[in-house]
Amino acid sequence: MTLPARSQDPAAPLPDELPLAEAFGPTLQGEGPAAGRPAWFIRFGGCNLSCSWCDSAYTWDSSRYQLREEIRHTPVEKIDQAVPDGALVVLTGGEPLLQQDASAWSRLLDGLRRRGCTLHVETNGTIAPNDRTRELVETFIVSPKLTNAGPHRGRQDPALNPGWAAAARDGQAHLKVVCASAEDVETAVGLARDHGWPQRQVWVMPEGTTVDALNARWPAIADAAARHGINATHRLHVLAWGDKRGH
Ligand SMILES: Nc1nc2[nH]cc(C(=O)O)c2c(=O)[nH]1
Numbered sequence: 001m002t003l004p005a006r007s008q009d010p011a012a013p014l015p016d017e018l019p020l021a022e023a024f025g026p027t028l029q030g031e032g033p034a035a036g037r038p039a040w041f042i043r044f045g046g047c048n049l050s051c052s053w054c055d056s057a058y059t060w061d062s063s064r065y066q067l068r069e070e071i072r073h074t075p076v077e078k079i080d081q082a083v084p085d086g087a088l089v090v091l092t093g094g095e096p097l098l099q100q101d102a103s104a105w106s107r108l109l110d111g112l113r114r115r116g117c118t119l120h121v122e123t124n125g126t127i128a129p130n131d132r133t134r135e136l137v138e139t140f141i142v143s144p145k146l147t148n149a150g151p152h153r154g155r156q157d158p159a160l161n162p163g164w165a166a167a168a169r170d171g172q173a174h175l176k177v178v179c180a181s182a183e184d185v186e187t188a189v190g191l192a193r194d195h196g197w198p199q200r201q202v203w204v205m206p207e208g209t210t211v212d213a214l215n216a217r218w219p220a221i222a223d224a225a226a227r228h229g230i231n232a233t234h235r236l237h238v239l240a241w242g243d244k245r246g247h
């Protein structure tokens with residue numbers, strides 16, 4: 001049998017492959033509208049931002065990680081096998097929507113749906129979902145970055161893509177804003193208002209990758225959320241498993 005020829009770059013993915021950083025589960029969705037639900041995670045390599053506090057920098061930061069080791073071009077069938085029938089599957093990264101125009105992306109999502117999986121996407125909000133992605137995904141958790149994420153590299157722009165408006169209006173997208181202070185919560189409320197996001201679909205979450213850091217911020221953030229009538233979420237997986245990979 002002749003294998004399909006790779007393109008000029010030997011590191012480029014084949015058409016049936018996606019850049020996979022890791023797939024893991026069972027665990028609990030730790031954050032946001034589905035926090036506490038049993039879930040499986042598929043984490044894609046690559047991000048179009050570079051947040052200072054990123055907890056998955058091994059998906060994009062070539063100054064600290066050997067990305068050729070961290071990210072493997074993986075056939076859709078193999079990724080599919082990593083999660084069981086009927087699971088809640090969280091597609092994350094990195095920035096997973098960098099993959100949405102690849103035919104392998106819609107094949108993966110379609111296959112998971114046919115096996116009864118519910119699909120959620122964690123995204124930084126810079127890329128609007130295409131129609132096919134919207135058909136296949138139940139819920140988008142959209143996390144636009146505030147200035148607490150520090151400067152991004154080169155021409156990277158963290159602005160929330162206005163193309164999310166339709167999914168927000170239809171109740172398909174939730175905002176989840178990482179906050180370091182009560183002032184950040186005010187900023188999140190203003191952002192949601194400016195983009196016409198219903199308050200019931202707005203979440204704030206403390207920044208931190210340790211129990212101590214999260215708990216230190218939680219009271220001020222919870223209090224500000226309650227005053228503004230929006231949702232707040234802790235990071236339950238950090239409480240249970242720390243910052244360990246695989247949860
Ligand atoms: N348990 C758990 N919940 C999560 N929610 C969002 C995550 C992410 O890394 O996108 C994440 C994660 O990595 N683990």
Ligand code: SF4
Pocket residue numbers: 047048049050051053054055056057093094095124
């Ligand atoms: S957008 Fe998410 S994955 Fe990308 S650098 Fe920021 S925190 Fe990390």
Ligand SMILES: [Mg+2]
Pocket residue numbers: 055056
């Ligand atoms: Mg994480």
